[in-house]
Amino acid sequence: MPFPLWISALITVSAIAAPVDFVRDVRPIFQHHCYSCHGEKKQKSGLRLDIKSLAFKGGDKHAPDIIASKPKDSPLIHFITTDDEDKLMPPKGKLSSTEIGTLTAWINEGAAWPDGVDLAKLEDRRDHWSFKPLPRRGAFQAPSAVENRRSLDAFIDAKLKEKGLTMSPEADPISWLRRVTFDLTGLPPTPEEVAEFLKHKDHAAVVERLLTSPRYGERWAQHWLDVVRYADTHGFEVNTERPNAWPYRDYVINAFNNDTPYDRFIKEQLIGDAMGQDAATGFLVTASVLLPGQIGKDDQSKRLARQDSIDEIVVNIGQTFLGLSIGCARCHDHKFDPITAKDYYAMQAFVAGVEYGDRDLRTPEAEVARAEAARLKPRLAEIDKELARFVPLVKSGAERPMINARENADRFAPTKAKRVRFTIKATNNLEPCIDELEVFNTSGENVALATAGTLRKSGGDIGVAERHELRFINDGRYGNGRSWMASEIGKGWVELEFTKEQTIERIVWGRDREGKFADRLAIDYQIEIGDNAGRWHNVADASDRQTFDPKNKKLVKPTLNGLSSDEAKRAKPLMQEKADIEAKIRAAENEQKVFAGTFRAPDEIHLLNRGDPEQPKEPVTPAVLSALADLNLPKESVEQVRRKTLAEWIASPQNPLTARVMVNRIWQGHFGSGLVPTPSDFGHLGVKPSHPELLDWLAAEFIRSGWSVKHMHRLIVLSTTYRQSSMSNAIAADKDADVRYLWCFPSHRLEAESIRDSMLAVSGQLNLKMQGRGFNLFDQRGGLSGFDPIETFTPDNQRRMIYAHKVRREPETVFGAFDCPDAGQSTAIRRASTTPIQALNLFNSRFTLTQAEAFASRVIKEVGNDPAKQITRAYQLAFSRAPTREELAETEIIIKQHGLVTLCRALFNSNEFLFVP
């Protein structure tokens, strides 16, 4: 290949010219052609050419960019000379050959770039308001030094004055009461609570009542669960149920209700296993995760899945506690904040021993129950073995249990057999699959096993290596992963031949004894036995079984049907004992598991080039963000010590971010927007606080109060700022349309859960049962598809929505459209969309209609048949006020014609009901 033209040009240029001077010759080219994309404002592909250190460092993909004395190896030269038009720099047009020559010569001569000549200054990214220590107490220059409660208002007043604004007048008492009740509990005040408040006007008493109500924790836990993207399924394609996630949800509710000091709350979520709070570490594993079966069998897939799952933990810690997008540094140094890729991987090292999984919940009660369960299990195995002999005989006249996917037994009079043939005649869907076929002789031995020398053949198989193979039909191992699948849809046969003739009496088979799969199930079949002489006869089929019904997913209970009276007499006590033991074990096991991570020896963590697990660089050890502190651990540090160290650093009063981030979230919970409107980003890209001194003052007050969240609520909701009217004001709105400076209270729409819960409260249907396993919103709790909504309403599913079993990514049918987070990514602030789909849902859904009817019945029950009384009571329940004379008049006509339920339906859809005043 001949030398490109530019190389010869270079030789000419450098031969005749004086050495290239950076300032005179090179920088003007950069300025003219490169800075617009690789300068102070923009750093495309991570490259910046106006600062020496960064120019030499290079961009994200091509580093270093300039290699002194080696122009041919320098990406800079490659990109300005390439023939690939897509890659050529600058994109607007090639540099002149003289310019190319100059740059090439400059690099060739050693790329001399004198120090101190750069026109731009590299900003010190650590010099950022949120990274600075909180001012010490006493150092605050509160605008007017008065007692705490008022000083909050003083900060707001001072800023309003600066902007030429003033606070609005105080809201009417009912508006304040509705506002504070919705804010702290997510529910409207009852008419009785309204009356009580109007009588005494005791604001502080109301706030104490609300803060001690368990409804408070149910409301504020939801804010937290939004941020940590809590759900009750694993996410991704299969979206399987995560059945033991809910103890973490309950932990969060309790923590708010108990006003657990926030520093302790942080530590418990990171290292609760060492603090007697097992459920709390559910925090670590709230993300979507691929289950082992979904990860590719190739090593590359496994490495990527592991990296993704650790990444989610680091991202969660960074944004939740610190308000930093640490995850941004997974592929390269953070573009805006002082977080290097190495910092990111050093954070990974703190949690590199965490696995997504269930752990025993070690409460004292659970310990007792678990010991009991362990004691009972061997006895259960004995009973099962004995009971297996008492399944009803085939064709005894009694109906046998329905076929189920787990395990079925066919028992018949002892018969001589050399061969057994199992023929599938129909399936619930697809090609049939059987995980194991067992044949028991009269001595109770499984003679089907391959290890006993039994041979097998079939009418055709679908082979998937190490999953579905004919040999798995009698390998003695259960589950889909060791099963046989026939080659045709809906039918197939498999035959076993024993080494010698056996006297057999029982055949046991199943689709998946591990209980994970229920498809491909044989729902019609026959079993034939061949003797030594080669004669075949039928011993069992599905004709005397209860008709198959796919909706019935309950396990068949053993019955006495089809047993002789002697058998029944022996079986009955065994069955009773079995049921008792199973219930005990189930209860014990349900209580003692929590999806809160398991802990093991940490993986060795490497810095990964561009975040790619296939490109590991040097190993890193645990260290906190280098810009904030110098705290690191040696690589031999054990798992728990790692998390403990991290937790203590985050929860320290010295950490500049922790308290600021949390008081801002609390503020946001009351005013709809925080003093920092980007609640999970306190970095350079985040928005600066509207009231920086107030934020710092609140943070210091938070720490001083012993990190009491309830203390902060009191300060806020009793302030004059919070007690303002929400009435808009054209002149003020012109200056501050977003109400950032709080010249009035910013009203906002109720969130999805509050709407649902409030409708139930008003209709009288709200079931206040707390905690425990979530109720169903859909016909299934996880899985590939389906998720048909449940539209019959019972006390159980009329609990507060925080107790719904949360299927990740599947919006609740009515309220999902009200910006309910889908638990895919963290939701630090909810958007408040307004869409016609919301209107359709809220106006027409069965939920609304059912609750409107319940509301109407409740009103009639409470006040009787007088329309005026009915309307008055309905208004009081929904709006906390009586109707005006005009409202009463126009409504009376309508309810006389169309019934009270029409009013109730309209009330649920009205703006007055749906907005926090």
Add this chain to the structure above:
Amino acid sequence: MSPHVEHLSIPGRVLLDRRGFLSNSATALGSIALTNLLGLDGLLAANGPVIDPARPYAPRQPHFSAKAKNVVVIFCAGAVSQLETWDYKPELIKWDNKPLPGGPAVTFQGPAGNLARPQYAFRPRGQTGKWVSDMIPHLAELTDDFAFVHSLTSKSNTHGPAENFLSTGFNLDGFPSLGAWVTYALGSESQELPSYVAIPDPRGVPQNGANNWGPGFLPAAFQGTTMSSKSPVRHLTAPGVSANADQAARSLLQKMNARHLEEHPGDQKLAARIASYELAARMQLSVPEINDLSTEPAHILKLYGADDTQNADKAAFAKNCILARRLIERGVRFVQLFNGAYASGGKLNWDGHSDLKGQYDVHASILDQPAAALIRDLKQRGLLQDTLVVWCTEFGRMPFFQKGAKGRDHNPDGFTCWMTGAGVRPGVSHGECDELGQKAVKDIHPLYDFNATILHLLGLDHERLTFEHNGFQRRLTNVEGHVIREMLA
């Protein structure tokens, strides 16, 4: 500010009368701020659109002049084999049933078997002579109009993350889908139908379900609304409520809200909610109408195969295709048409692990004629001038069979998708895989590039269409993406 305060107390139905709204928006709602809100004064704002809360679906201007106004995405779930469809690899015939030297021992699902020839015959088609398989004869006839990219790559070989990656640009759950980004940017020409409609396959929802049409962290207004020829939009009517009682509730609600707005003058959020009920009332009329295929003539039903009495799944998918056309005709911005359902060992979607040929015979008979008819029909009605049609799948399949099976495993390293219609250069085949079709080797394009190209055709710069979320200016293409210029007209 002051002039429009009094006007905001006008009840929502006036606000929402579309013609009145647009023509009066400069005077009735007066302020410059609101003109900006609607994007009426020019191109899309630098860092994403500003949404008018009263009209989240209002049409908004793109970044630059657009070739395409609307999009139909035909999304084939389960990973269609490029080797049985669009990417002819005759070398595989020679290598049939021989091991791939140096090939991987284990792929996604387990041990690898021998190389396997394309399971269908290929022949050259049309003017371009593009080799396409006999599996899809109807679509094959149209390839002169298609722009293929044969060298796509995905970041995951697992359906869930890979369908996320195709639909949202991220492997993880919870990011906004392509359709959500597009309708967030551009709104919709139709105010009476959802701006973004996802039509699931008649056999079931695709792997990853709602995440393929989710809004992620964008406002819920931009979530895809699911409907199909089988199941309409939920909650269109109130079951068991008489028309009179329904109307009474509605008018009572209007009175309550109007009075409440009078007491809270200037509160746009309240006005927006009132407006949303008016829009909903229009949807109640227009959605059943659009789903009523009885107005379609017999020759159209026949063209799509909607009259096929032998193949119920095909007829149902054909009806979905007709529905897609009707939605586009009425100005819906983004239609996502799924072919293939959830994981089922390849039975219900394109995941041909065990018996690829047997299963693809079935799937192709459902996809081919209806999808081809959709493109023909859009073309004959002149709709293809403004409409981009995209055919995509989450990744490809391996050139070898799985050990002990007659199907191919997942392959994220080289696969094919195509586009046709507005702004697309017809008859292009861009990028190449190696001669056995295992890996992209020439003009390699991660799916980011494909998505960037779709946005480009809609007049959107994928680097400028952003949304702030937890410290990131998030984009559909993360920090990657280059427009594939070779596919553009």
